[in-house]
Amino acid sequence: MLRLSSRTAVLSAALCALLAGSVSAQTYFRGNDGNPETLDQHKTSTVAEANILRDLYEGLVIYNSSAEVIPGVATDWSVSDDGLVYTFNLRDDAKWSNGDPVTAGDFVYSWRRIMAPETGAKYANILYPIKNAEAVNKGEAEGVSMGVEAVDDTTLQITLEQPTPFFIELLTHQTGLPVHPPSVEEHGADFVQPGNLVSNGAYTLVENSLNDKIVLAKNEMFHSADTVMIPEVHYLPFEDRATCVRGWEAGEVHSCSDLPAEDIARLKAEHGDAAKVAPYLGTYYYALNHTDPILADPEVRQALSMVIDREFLADEIFQGTMVAATSFVPPGIGNYATGSPEVEYFGMSMLDREDKAAEILAGKGITPDSPVTIEIMYNTSENHKNAATAIADMWSNFGVKVEYNVRDASAHYAHLRDKGDFDVARAGWIGDYSDPQNFLFMVESDNDGFNYANYNNAEYDALMDKAAAITDLEARSDVLRQAEDMFMRDLPFIPLLYYSSRSLVSPQLKGWESNIQNVHPTRFLSLDG
Amino acid sequence: MAAYAIRRLLGAIPTLFIIVTIAFFMMRVAPGGPFDQERTLEATVMANLNATFGLDKPLWQQYFMYLGNLFQGDMGPSFIYRDLRVHQILGEGLPVSMALGAWALVVALVFGTLLGTIAALRQNSTTDFAVIAVATFGITVPNFVVAPVLSLVFAVILSWLPAQGWGDWNQMILPVIALALPQMAVVARLIRGSMIEALRSDHVRTARAYGLPNRIVVVKHALRAAILPVVSYLGPAAAALLTGSIVVEQVFNLPGIGRFFVQGALNRDYTLVMGTVVIVAVFVVVFNLIVDLLYAALDPRVRYD
Numbered sequence: 013m014l015r016l017s018s019r020t021a022v023l024s025a026a027l028c029a030l031l032a033g034s035v036s037a038q039t040y041f042r043g044n045d046g047n048p049e050t051l052d053q054h055k056t057s058t059v060a061e062a063n064i065l066r067d068l069y070e071g072l073v074i075y076n077s078s079a080e081v082i083p084g085v086a087t088d089w090s091v092s093d094d095g096l097v098y099t100f101n102l103r104d105d106a107k108w109s110n111g112d113p114v115t116a117g118d119f120v121y122s123w124r125r126i127m128a129p130e131t132g133a134k135y136a137n138i139l140y141p142i143k144n145a146e147a148v149n150k151g152e153a154e155g156v157s158m159g160v161e162a163v164d165d166t167t168l169q170i171t172l173e174q175p176t177p178f179f180i181e182l183l184t185h186q187t188g189l190p191v192h193p194p195s196v197e198e199h200g201a202d203f204v205q206p207g208n209l210v211s212n213g214a215y216t217l218v219e220n221s222l223n224d225k226i227v228l229a230k231n232e233m234f235h236s237a238d239t240v241m242i243p244e245v246h247y248l249p250f251e252d253r254a255t256c257v258r259g260w261e262a263g264e265v266h267s268c269s270d271l272p273a274e275d276i277a278r279l280k281a282e283h284g285d286a287a288k289v290a291p292y293l294g295t296y297y298y299a300l301n302h303t304d305p306i307l308a309d310p311e312v313r314q315a316l317s318m319v320i321d322r323e324f325l326a327d328e329i330f331q332g333t334m335v336a337a338t339s340f341v342p343p344g345i346g347n348y349a350t351g352s353p354e355v356e357y358f359g360m361s362m363l364d365r366e367d368k369a370a371e372i373l374a375g376k377g378i379t380p381d382s383p384v385t386i387e388i389m390y391n392t393s394e395n396h397k398n399a400a401t402a403i404a405d406m407w408s409n410f411g412v413k414v415e416y417n418v419r420d421a422s423a424h425y426a427h428l429r430d431k432g433d434f435d436v437a438r439a440g441w442i443g444d445y446s447d448p449q450n451f452l453f454m455v456e457s458d459n460d461g462f463n464y465a466n467y468n469n470a471e472y473d474a475l476m477d478k479a480a481a482i483t484d485l486e487a488r489s490d491v492l493r494q495a496e497d498m499f500m501r502d503l504p505f506i507p508l509l510y511y512s513s514r515s516l517v518s519p520q521l522k523g524w525e526s527n528i529q530n531v532h533p534t535r536f537l538s539l540d541g
Numbered sequence: 542m543a544a545y546a547i548r549r550l551l552g553a554i555p556t557l558f559i560i561v562t563i564a565f566f567m568m569r570v571a572p573g574g575p576f577d578q579e580r581t582l583e584a585t586v587m588a589n590l591n592a593t594f595g596l597d598k599p600l601w602q603q604y605f606m607y608l609g610n611l612f613q614g615d616m617g618p619s620f621i622y623r624d625l626r627v628h629q630i631l632g633e634g635l636p637v638s639m640a641l642g643a644w645a646l647v648v649a650l651v652f653g654t655l656l657g658t659i660a661a662l663r664q665n666s667t668t669d670f671a672v673i674a675v676a677t678f679g680i681t682v683p684n685f686v687v688a689p690v691l692s693l694v695f696a697v698i699l700s701w702l703p704a705q706g707w708g709d710w711n712q713m714i715l716p717v718i719a720l721a722l723p724q725m726a727v728v729a730r731l732i733r734g735s736m737i738e739a740l741r742s743d744h745v746r747t748a749r750a751y752g753l754p755n756r757i758v759v760v761k762h763a764l765r766a767a768i769l770p771v772v773s774y775l776g777p778a779a780a781a782l783l784t785g786s787i788v789v790e791q792v793f794n795l796p797g798i799g800r801f802f803v804q805g806a807l808n809r810d811y812t813l814v815m816g817t818v819v820i821v822a823v824f825v826v827v828f829n830l831i832v833d834l835l836y837a838a839l840d841p842r843v844r845y846d
Binding site: 047049050051052055057129130131132133134135136137146149150151201202204205221222223224225248249250251252254255256258259261262263264265419420421422423424425426427428429439440460461462 | 571572573574575576577578579580581582583584585586589590592593594621622623624625630633634689692693696697700703704705706707708791792793794795796797800804807808809
């Protein structure tokens with residue numbers, strides 16, 4: 013591989029030195045969180061995959077550069093009065109990269125495929141609001157019984173199980189992207205390989221080398237190809253955030269999708285606006301086990317939440333890359349006109365909060381002289397460890413001693429899923445779609461997967477059911493706010509921090525807008541010489 | 542010698558079988574599975590996934606299925622990288638790790654031997670102390686410090702070489718240096734020690750008495766004896782280098798197999814972990830054999846019949 017005479021080597025070294033400082037203006041070198049686990053939109057689950065799939069495919073609706081939902085393959089749609097039937101008109105100039113027209117039938121095929129049990133789709137449940145979808149995924153009904161129907165080539169009708177006001181928002185998820193049926197039929201699972209993959213988005217797949225790079229080239233068949241400015245994109249997977257930063261500083265990468273927290277201050281100081289920290293649709297929280305004898309008392313839970321100095325966690329532990337949380341639903345979320353309810357103690361000073369908490373706990377017989385012991389369970393990570401240590405310290409002044417239980421992520425989440433015993437467990441939630449329901453549904457009493465707290469409140473469930481039946485977004489927002497108010501009173505989870513997205517964006521790269529979903533479709537970006 | 546080599550390789554089969562068996566069951570004892578992640582999956586979805594990958598079958602049945610596939614050269618599907626089978630994943634990464642490891646080994650041997658020999662010839666001089674200092678530095682300062690510093694200096698500040706990536710020959714230079722440094726240091730120290738001893742041995746004194754030029758004495762007579770400890774060190778060193786370095790591959794963002802050793806286990810990607818175990822086991826067996834054969838070639842007192 014390295015057969016070079018010494019003279020060529022010296023010459024090449026000199027040449028490289030000249031070249032190393034700049035990246036080609038024609039190609040966008042795009043840092044990604046890691047290697048995608050799959051490019052199959054029906055098996056996908058990670059953000060790294062979503063970024064690439066968003067460039068390759070176009071769904072019925074898409075995000076623009078500020079994460080607003082805009083028409084994609086669908087030009088417009090109507091909803092029946094009962095909120096159950098959505099009729100989409102598809103654009104007649106939508107084409108696959110091989111020239112085939114994109115039809116309503118392609119979407120029907122795609123959604124039958126994602127629900128087929130043998131596909132093993134990790135995110136199939138995102139589309140469960142579609143009539144009979146869940147039954148099909150369980151293997152209890154045939155794919156044809158699903159509520160998706162091609163009225164003709166450019167008219168798609170979707171029938172829902174019950175009104176779902178955020179359904180349009182759901183369709184922006186990568187599970188809503190269509191596959192090219194003839195390619196799937198011909199190549200099976202290998203339809204995702206370069207050469208086989210036929211896409212309908214702004215880009216096509218040229219090369220996919222594991223952990224090295226994924227090369228996309230502009231799709232000339234794309235209906236808006238003339239507006240796509242960047243001809244080639246190289247997605248580079250960076251497991252190590254610091255490596256991307258060095259690559260960016262060396263001028264080899266145009267953008268990094270995440271940054272190491274400890275480096276943010278320096279990057280902001282040295283590169284100013286290029287280092288972007290923006291609110292992200294996620295909350296970092298501690299789940300409290302409501303079946304635990306100490307934590308079963310709502311006042312104790314309130315006191316524990318009250319004395320946590322979230323500003324300290326955000327600024328000192330997470331170096332300003334997280335934001336102190338005062339609600340479970342993160343601010344800036346869609347369909348939440350009323351916003352989260354205010355919690356009284358967040359308006360008080362830390363000292364007052366501590367006094368009040370001490371009073372509550374003393375009333376329960378919990379004081380530094382007669383302490384109780386609580387176990388915090390978290391998954392291995394330096395930041396989680398520091399946060400847990402800081403919180404333990406904050407609690408220790410009030411007679412709450414903390415022990416730790418640390419496992420790797422897989423073991424941690426398996427323990428929670430299997431309803432293993434715990435007192436306090438760390439977790440985080442990034443919204444799949446921009447709607448408060450996507451956060452508040454987690455603690456409905458019948459939510460086996462996410463209700464780690466074993467929260468069981470019929471009133472809360474009733475509010476969530478009530479909200480689900482309301483199609484007027486304003487009125488619905490009001491009901492969801494009541495539910496969140498109850499959440500903050502009962503505290504199945506103690507919200508600690510809102511996540512932020514952190515990116516490093518070259519001044520050469522134009523059109524990058526920070527947004528709460530952290531989506532940046534390449535078709536809306538351009539590169540300056 | 543050929544018969545000996547074949548005997549050794551055949552003898553390795555039961556060893557590999559035992560390693561595979563232990564690794565298979567140890568992996569399954571670890572709590573959690575490949576589909577337990579921050580985002581808990583819906584029960585139906587989980588059931589579909591388990592059925593797709595045969596995880597719903599009894600463990601003994603999965604074990605025999607795995608063994609059956611393995612004997613046919615199929616390491617099974619990856620639980621995480623769902624578009625690829627394990628042998629494809631390792632097939633893509635192994636050449637990268639091997640190229641990296643082989644170059645690092647060459648660099649470590651050549652420069653280590655050179656430095657060690659120079660130090661031995663000028664024992665207790667400033668040069669000697671300098672070499673020992675460099676060697677101690679190389680052994681004690683870990684990769685995760687050396688690699689980012691190299692990248693910072695030569696890529697970010699000086700812009701001489703790329704900071705990351707794979708494909709061009711110049712992208713190999715920094716990772717090879719980072720990977721070779723600690724091994725080079727070990728080699729230099731080993732050579733220095735055994736060289737000092739060899740220079741005082743009878744056969745070297747005889748060579749000198751014959752009036753042979755110093756260069757011939759050192760290279761042809763002393764070095765040949767002095768290199769033996771390095772040869773026995775080669776086995777483990779080569780296996781470690783060739784199976785990739787987790788740290789160096791991560792710091793320079795190289796598509797080798799190093800990352801799979803840790804990521805595979807953390808993700809509970811059972812088949813991928815098994816694949817890496819098999820590869821390392823095979824490497825260790827093969828390199829130990831090569832070392833033993835080299836010994837026979839270098840040392841006339843060693844014979845295998």
